[in-house]
Amino acid sequence: MAYLDHAATTPMLPEAIAAMTAQLAVTGNASSLHAAGRRARRTVEEARETLAEALGARPSEVVFTSGGTEADNLAVKGLYWARRDADPARVRVLASPVEHHAVLDAVDWLGEHEGATVEYLPVDAHGRVHPDALRAAVARDPGSVALATVMWANNEIGTLQPVRELADVCAEFDVPLHADAVQAFGQVPVDFGTSGLAAMTVSGHKIGGPYGIGALLLGRAHSPVPVLHGGGQERHVRSGTLDVPAVAAFAVAGRLAAERRERFARDVGALRDELVAAVRAAVPEAILGGDPDPGGRLPANAHFTFPGCEGDSLLLLLDAQGIECSTGSACTAGVAQPSHVLLATGTDPDLARGTLRFSLGHTSTQADVDAVAAAIGPAVARARSAGLS
Amino acid sequence: MTSQTPQRTSRPLRVLAAMSGGVDSAVAAARAAEAGHDVTGVHLALSANPQSFRTGARGCCTIEDSRDARRAADVIGIPFYVWDLAERFREDVVEDFVAEYEAGRTPNPCLRCNEKIKFAALLDKALALGFDAVCTGHYAQVIVNEDGTRELHRASDMAKDQSYVLGVLDDRQLAHAMFPLGDTVTTKDEIRAEAERRGLAVAKKPDSHDICFIADGDTQGFLASRLGKAEGDIVDESGEVVGTHEGAYGFTIGQRKGLRIGTPAPDGKPRYVLDISPVNNTVTVGPAASLDVTALTAVKPRWCGAAPSGPGAYTAQLRAHGDETPVTAELVDGELRVSFAEAVRGVAPGQAIVLYDGTRVVGSATIASTTRAATAALA
Numbered sequence: 001m002a003y004l005d006h007a008a009t010t011p012m013l014p015e016a017i018a019a020m021t022a023q024l025a026v027t028g029n030a031s032s033l034h035a036a037g038r039r040a041r042r043t044v045e046e047a048r049e050t051l052a053e054a055l056g057a058r059p060s061e062v063v064f065t066s067g068g069t070e071a072d073n074l075a076v077k078g079l080y081w082a083r084r085d086a087d088p089a090r091v092r093v094l095a096s097p098v099e100h101h102a103v104l105d106a107v108d109w110l111g112e113h114e115g116a117t118v119e120y121l122p123v124d125a126h127g128r129v130h131p132d133a134l135r136a137a138v139a140r141d142p143g144s145v146a147l148a149t150v151m152w153a154n155n156e157i158g159t160l161q162p163v164r165e166l167a168d169v170c171a172e173f174d175v176p177l178h179a180d181a182v183q184a185f186g187q188v189p190v191d192f193g194t195s196g197l198a199a200m201t202v203s204g205h206k207i208g209g210p211y212g213i214g215a216l217l218l219g220r221a222h223s224p225v226p227v228l229h230g231g232g233q234e235r236h237v238r239s240g241t242l243d244v245p246a247v248a249a250f251a252v253a254g255r256l257a258a259e260r261r262e263r264f265a266r267d268v269g270a271l272r273d274e275l276v277a278a279v280r281a282a283v284p285e286a287i288l289g290g291d292p293d294p295g296g297r298l299p300a301n302a303h304f305t306f307p308g309c310e311g312d313s314l315l316l317l318l319d320a321q322g323i324e325c326s327t328g329s330a331c332t333a334g335v336a337q338p339s340h341v342l343l344a345t346g347t348d349p350d351l352a353r354g355t356l357r358f359s360l361g362h363t364s365t366q367a368d369v370d371a372v373a374a375a376i377g378p379a380v381a382r383a384r385s386a387g388l389s
Numbered sequence: 390m391t392s393q394t395p396q397r398t399s400r401p402l403r404v405l406a407a408m409s410g411g412v413d414s415a416v417a418a419a420r421a422a423e424a425g426h427d428v429t430g431v432h433l434a435l436s437a438n439p440q441s442f443r444t445g446a447r448g449c450c451t452i453e454d455s456r457d458a459r460r461a462a463d464v465i466g467i468p469f470y471v472w473d474l475a476e477r478f479r480e481d482v483v484e485d486f487v488a489e490y491e492a493g494r495t496p497n498p499c500l501r502c503n504e505k506i507k508f509a510a511l512l513d514k515a516l517a518l519g520f521d522a523v524c525t526g527h528y529a530q531v532i533v534n535e536d537g538t539r540e541l542h543r544a545s546d547m548a549k550d551q552s553y554v555l556g557v558l559d560d561r562q563l564a565h566a567m568f569p570l571g572d573t574v575t576t577k578d579e580i581r582a583e584a585e586r587r588g589l590a591v592a593k594k595p596d597s598h599d600i601c602f603i604a605d606g607d608t609q610g611f612l613a614s615r616l617g618k619a620e621g622d623i624v625d626e627s628g629e630v631v632g633t634h635e636g637a638y639g640f641t642i643g644q645r646k647g648l649r650i651g652t653p654a655p656d657g658k659p660r661y662v663l664d665i666s667p668v669n670n671t672v673t674v675g676p677a678a679s680l681d682v683t684a685l686t687a688v689k690p691r692w693c694g695a696a697p698s699g700p701g702a703y704t705a706q707l708r709a710h711g712d713e714t715p716v717t718a719e720l721v722d723g724e725l726r727v728s729f730a731e732a733v734r735g736v737a738p739g740q741a742i743v744l745y746d747g748t749r750v751v752g753s754a755t756i757a758s759t760t761r762a763a764t765a766a767l768a
Contacts, residue, residue: 312472312473316429316468316470316518319468382518382519385517387514
């Protein structure tokens with residue numbers, strides 16, 4: 001079995017499993033005042049400190065959520081509401097068109113239901129937003145911008161965004177910038193403190209932690225309007241009893257992701273380069289998605305377009321041989337749609353149907369790459385004969 | 390236990406099981422897997438804008454159906470995918486359906502779907518991807534002769550037989566078709582019991598009826614929304630206007646209900662739709678006796694095997710769940726000329742006529758025109 005879908009989820013690290021299972025047997029609501037509550041609270045706060053350190057943030061800037069999707073929604077909707085409440089003129093939301101659906105759909109929802117004017121920023125053929133493009137968009141009417149949101153690294157094609165430069169542009173106009181760093185954390189240096197970001201999303205299960213836990217890194221100057229109201233936990237920004245075992249395990253995974261990042265990038269990056277070379281050797285006409293410069297993309301991401309093939313067909317054929325990957329695009333009712341990311345980069349819609357994303361991770365091996373190298377040529381030939389339906 | 394080997398074959402086949410989310414296709418896929426075949430499940434997304442949930446027994450292809458199919462595949466232990474054939478379905482089935490009604494004919498979309506989607510678009514893709522066969526939950530039998538040729542036969546249980554809607558399949562399509570439910574002599578309750586025994590949650594799901602792409606079951610409303618209202622006259626056989634309609638396309642020959650004719654017939658007997666003329670947008674009504682058909686001509690014949698030469702005696706089925714009737718049929722200049730031993734009633738152009746030799750499906754064709762008993766008597 002060659003698991004090459006780590007960008008969807010990656011196996012939990014043994015250390016994270018140990019931390020989680022140790023906490024599962026412990027009773028205590030972190031909001032309770034008695035000894036059990038204090039014990040839980042201590043675990044949570046230690047985890048917060050660990051995660052803050054791993055991400056170059058202050059502990060008070062870590063807001064735990066149920067995952068990346070919630071953190072994205074909280075950042076986008078919460079900052080929009082707060083900024084608009086402070087000044088009704090602020091209704092423009094600037095977003096890259098290659099965002100994950102957790103951002104994209106939240107932004108669109110604001111447009112449809114909350115009077116937001118959504119503006120998608122132009123991207124280049126690699127899906128990258130140029131600081132000048134952001135500057136031009138903001139400068140058209142700086143006073144009307146509620147927020148901007150540009151992901152740190154793209155989940156489909158792996159392209160890195162110039163986050164620091166984009167944040168500098170926003171800072172000039174005093175506009176908050178949010179970045180979804182779910183894919184970037186653990187693969188490239190992610191330092192919230194020096195990023196200039198107002199808010200940043202991270203997720204547990206993409207870095208070897210558990211499902212159902214994530215965090216919004218939130219600058220102390222920002223108080224988004226909550227999406228979830230209730231007991232006032234997490235700076236009154238995100239109510240709900242904290243999942244102590246998940247928080248503890250997330251912190252362990254986060255610490256290890258930061259500690260092991262350089263080695264991960266080197267080793268997994270080398271495997272990825274081999275995989276890219278193997279696919280290109282077997283299928284010369286395959287088009288590498290995203291930035292071909294390894295410095296401009298995630299080290300664990302390899303994205304291809306295979307002309308004349310349906311991504312679904314390739315997925316089925318590789319799945320039958322124990323190779324697990326993704327077409328990289330979102331599903332609607334289980335039906336693959338041409339990826340909005342590829343369409344935004346100017347890819348022809350027919351071509352955009354023939355994509356595969358291989359994403360490597362901490363358990364990837366040479367054998368995984370060899371399996372792809374052996375299977376991809378015949379699979380592409382067969383998928384091409386099945387054509388585009 | 391009446392489950393039998395779906396296809397008597399010595400080697401395991403790579404089988405693509407079309408899974409609608411209903412009980413029949415789930416049990417069919419389970420039987421194929423149990424028989425040792427390498428089965429992969431696939432749900433066809435046929436609507437560009439699927440409804441979230443089924444309402445009662447109507448429609449299919451909702452997100453819930455897709456999920457039910459996926460759950461069944463999980464339980465059977467086979468891979469499962471959703472394939473988007475919505476565009477092909479729209480072109481080949483839905484648009485054809487609308488165009489046929491517009492032309493005053495009465496199409497059978499299930500038959501068209503089998504011909505153009507399940508055993509064409511789906512089968513072609515399956516074969517290209519390395520599958521040997523497409524498996525469905527239809528009740529019909531494929532019998533392999535000693536010389537390797539295949540015959541399509543009615544299901545063992547005539548009450549559930551669906552060979553009529555498969556009558557359009559040709560040799561090549563038949564060669565790759567698998568119907569694991571076809572040799573079952575069981576009631577629907579027993580199929581449900583088998584699903585239950587296999588742990589398939591769809592065991593209790595209601596059967597789907599009606600036309601899958603008309604979720605609310607309102608065919609008239611669907612056609613009206615596609616074709617617009619076009620008021621016209623309802624006339625009797627003498628040409629006298631007896632009522633009005635909102636679109637000739639909304640009628641089927643033999644239809645009695647929904648005519649909304651104010652004045653009763655002179656003889657007081659019920660009146661039926663005799664003819665639909667899209668050209669002058671009129672619907673002709675008359676007594677039941679005027680519906681009697683003695684012969685018909687059908688076009689686009691398709692044969693499950695060699696085309697018969699010369700006139701032959703067969704039995705014919707003229708609509709889904711319809712009775713058999715003895716006929717003589719002959720292929721003349723590519724058209725099928727059929728005469729009935731006894732007059733039949735309510736034959737609608739657009740519907741398929743399927744010819745049988747005993748239980749064997751000989752072939753099918755699309756009814757183009759009919760000869761009425763009354764007309765013949767006059768002639």
